[in-house]
Amino acid sequence: MSAAEILSQTTDSGPRIVEIDIEGMTCASCVSRVERKLGKLAGVSASVNLPLESALVTAPAGISDQQILDTVKATGYAATLKHDAETRSSPASHPDAAKESPNDADDADTEQNHMAHGGTAATLLPRLLAAAILTIPVFLFSMFPVLQFPQWGWVVGVLTLPVVTWCAWPFHRAAAINARHFASTMDTLVSIGVSAAFLFSTVTLVLDPTLTAHGSAMEGHAPLYFEVSSVVVTFLLLGRYLEAKAKSKAGDALKALLNLGAKEATVLRNGDEVKIPAAELAVDEIFVVRPGEKVATDGVVVDGTSAVDTSLITGESVPVDVTVDSTVTGATINTSGRLLVRATRVGSETTLAQMGRLVSSAQAGKAPIARLADRISAVFVPIVLVIAVLTFGLWLLFSLPVIGSADLQSAFTAAVAVLIIACPCALGLATPVGLLTGTGRAAQLGILIKGPQVLEDTRTVDTILLDKTGTVTEGRLSVVDVVPLAQVPAEDILRLAGAVESHSEHPIAHAITAHAREAGTLPEVSEFTSAPGGGVRATVDGRTVLAGRAGWLEENHVPLTPEAMAALAEQEQRGTTAIWVAVDGEAAGLIALKDTIKEGSKAAIAKLKELGLRPILLTGDNAAVASQVAAAVGIAAEDVQSEVLPQGKVDAVVALQAGGATVAMAGDGVNDAAALAQADLGIAMGSGTDVAIQAADLTVMGNDLAQVATAIALSRKTLGTIKVNLFWAFFYNAIGIPVAALGLLNPMIAGAAMAASSVLVVANSLRLRRFGR
Structure with a gap:
């Protein structure tokens, strides 16, 4: 499944x-x-x-x-x-x-x-602007005696009223809804704190309209807290507005991913090209992809050749050559030739849709580290309300020598500051925003993290098993040797074989032709024929040339001498695939092909070592081939396991786990699926099979081993960011509440600090968007 x-x-x-x-x-x-x-x-x-x-x-x-x-x-x-x-x-x-x-x-x-609730930046902006415009005169008149005038308190009260009502409505409404269900949230703290400051000031003003009967520790300042209400609301709205903007940016990667798909498709119906919405494509329909257009959905090329830019899906910048029978992925871009593609997956079954679902699922999940924040938040707000009440009561009942004698004004100020500073916004945002940003950036890099628990798994991994074919090596053949067997020179064997194979669509033929073209121009070919699974035949420069397997030569009555068969056996012992070349009825030579090491594998192995992982090479190939590959990429000889069957890969994982290792496994084939599932962290190469991808915890959509190192590094970086967020969220509340309870924190400063803490947590998470740049 x-x-x-x-x-x-x-x-x-x-x-x-x-x-x-x-x-x-x-x-x-x-x-x-x-x-x-x-x-x-x-x-x-x-x-x-x-x-x-x-x-x-x-x-x-x-x-x-x-x-x-x-x-x-x-x-x-x-x-x-x-x-x-x-x-x-x-x-x-x-x-x-x-x-x-x-x-x-x-x-x-x-x-x-x-x-x-002000769920978007657009809905918060009008409230924020109104609050800011009204708060400026309120703050100036309240804090600077030189600006005060007779009855200034009433003017300030009138200006504050719309701030604490309409502007602060998101907080009041949320608090009321929760109160109706006998519950409390951070909005409860804000609503109570802001309302208390406003009502306290209003009652004071009504009882003393001229503000002559009250003194204050602050010279020229009456015991009015209108500026506290307005400034706190403004700061909190600013914080929530910045949060909304930042959270929108954190989700941009997923939104961009889901919007990559083509909107229209050109289908062939009764020989005519018809444009339809891409969503209406059906399986097995043939659609046209012109140069510069997006591939409408996943499919198989039935006509044409081109190079397809897959960077939107895999993160790799080099276009991939495609021809008849090549698979193409929806949302990739056709860069050159016209293609006819038969749709194989549509709608929710496409690669793009699955990527979006996996990313969204990972973002919606919870890492184990997030459960701690959830447990604390469940009881946090009721405890803060109790602390605020106790603070108010204790300030009235006792004298605190450090602060001075307690009175109603000091008790009120300290209680409001406790309510404001304690709002657990940062605590609630610490994990999900980090996860949202990290998984979004991973998707941009062609890395799919299946769930948040994967972040925890990457932290402890110390060993990584690497399948050879398709993971460390290219998984496709290239020419490594030309062996003459008769009087025909090696360069002529390659030139003739390259010419005749140039008309074949087989991957081996492509490898031989590409190698031959590097050596020079290929001659013209005539009378070309091919036999699936056998080989090809053509006339080149007036000579009959055959290329293929031994059975193809025998079918064409070309004898194979014992010496020639011995040469074939020698090549097979070296781990190569040998193709016969016959010229004018005589076996002229062998062309040996071998899987090549990926260009970035050596650097990727070095990066994995830097991350503290021990790389081990697993392969079903013989020991000689495995040792050569391991030596070329920097894997120690003792960390090579050759001639390993699929069950043997599982056994290798189990054995390492039994020895105390925490094992990651990277592979791309059906034969890797069981080992990927058994490993503590399974990493599938996206160029591999659906079975391998399904069995893995983490998928890199390209075929570059460097992406595996990047995936582990980004996962660890995301987890580290979440931990930093949680630390500062906990530390902030642990320090802020006692300071506020002691009367050392002005409610206005508390409001600014609370808003700033949430913004800082989000800003810290957004740094992940620059990972790898």
């Missing part, structure tokens, strides 16, 4: 995965509440992602989509099924999903709810 099928599977009896969009979440506490509520449904588990505002819900057949949506709505948030081609759920539940829930009044307010 493919990765796409696993992600979108739906059966009558087994569990299925439902992806939903959730509006209104603002912090880690929101995430924790939704997950807990969904977890109370029998057999249901959920992974909620704050930056993506979505959830992946695993549910049994007995739980309908509507039950899942109603549960989320009952928790206080708007929820809808994600509308994409890849998300499937039980057919019976689809009609219900479109119905309005009679038990939840929020259904009709989806757009208003989205606006209220």
Whole structure:
């Protein structure tokens, strides 16, 4: 079963995965509440992602989509099924999903709810601008006595009113919705803190309209906190606006990936070219790809030759030559010749769709390290509310020598500062934004991380097993020797063979022709014939030339002497593939071909060693070939295992694991799938088979071993970034709350610091976008 099928599977009896969009979440506490509520449904588990505002819900057949949506709505948030081609759920539940829930009044307010929670930068910007414009005079009049005038307090109060109502509405609405469900989030802290400061100031102003009966520790400043309310709201809106912008950038990589596909396709119908939307392509339809156009979907070339730019999918800049029977991937770009392609995968089954699903799934999941933040956030807000109340009470009851005598104003200031500084925004963003950015950057580099747990796995890996063919080597043959057997010189053998093979489409023929062309111009060919699986025959310069296997020569009555057969055996012992060349009825020589080492393999092995990994080469080839390859790329002789069968690869992984090693395995073939699954970290080369890719934890879409090193390095970098984010989020709250409780933190500064902490966490994560540049 493919990765796409696993992600979108739906059966009558087994569990299925439902992806939903959730509006209104603002912090880690929101995430924790939704997950807990969904977890109370029998057999249901959920992974909620704050930056993506979505959830992946695993549910049994007995739980309908509507039950899942109603549960989320009952928790206080708007929820809808994600509308994409890849998300499937039980057919019976689809009609219900479109119905309005009679038990939840929020259904009709989806757009208003989205606006209220300020889910996008565009909806937050007007509130932020209004708050900033009104806050500037409020701050100046309040903080600088020289600007004050009779009745200035009333003017400041009037200017503050729209800031703490309309501008701060996203916080108040979220707090009210959660209070209705007897819950609290960071918005609860903000709403209470801002409202308390405004109401305290309003009552003070009503009781003393001229502000003559109150003194203050700050000369010329009455005990009014209108500026606290307005400045805190402005800072928090600024922080949330920057978060929204940054989170949008963090998801740009996935959005760009999903938008790569061609929008239209030109299909051949009854001999005519017809343009249709690419989404309407059907399997086995023939479509045309002209130079400069995108390939509409995955398929096989049935006519034409060209070079295809696959950089959008694999991250590799060198175009790939394609001809008849070559596979092409949707969203890649045809650079030269006109191609006719038969569609083999469409819609949700295409490589691009599967990539998008895998990236989205990884981003929506949770790394084990994120569970710590979830557990803390579940009880964080109630504890902070208790601390704020205790702070207020203790300031009134006791005298604190370090600060001075406690009074109502000091008690109020300290309690509000505790509420403001404690908002766990940074804590909720620390892991998901790092994961979102890291996996998005990985997708741009042609690396698919299947799940967040893979990040944890890369940290401990110390050994990597490398399959030889297709991983360390090219996986395609090139000429390494020409062996004359008669009176024909080696250069003539190569020239004649290259000419006759130039008309063949076989990969071996391509290798011989390419090598021959490097030596000079090839002569003209006539009377060309070929036999599938046998060889080719043609007339070149008036001479009859045959090239192929021994059976092809025997079929054409060309005798093979014992000396010639001995030469063949010698080449086979060297691990080469030998092709016979006969000229005018006589075996003239052998052309030996061999798999070549990839250009970047040696540097990639060195990089893996730098990352602390011990590379071990596994191959089914003989010891001589394996040793030559290992020596060329820098793998120690003792770390080479040759003539290994597929089960032997699994045994090798098990043996290393039994010895205490944490093993990664990189491979690309069906024979690697079992070992990839057995390894602690399976890495599939994207040029390989679907079976290998499905069995792996991490996939590099190209065929360059350097991408394996890059994948491990990026995974470790992403995990490191998440750890730094969590450390500073925890450290910030651990230090900030006691400082605020002691009265050493002005609420305005607390608001700025809280907003800054969230922005810094996001900014730190966005540094991953520059990885590898």
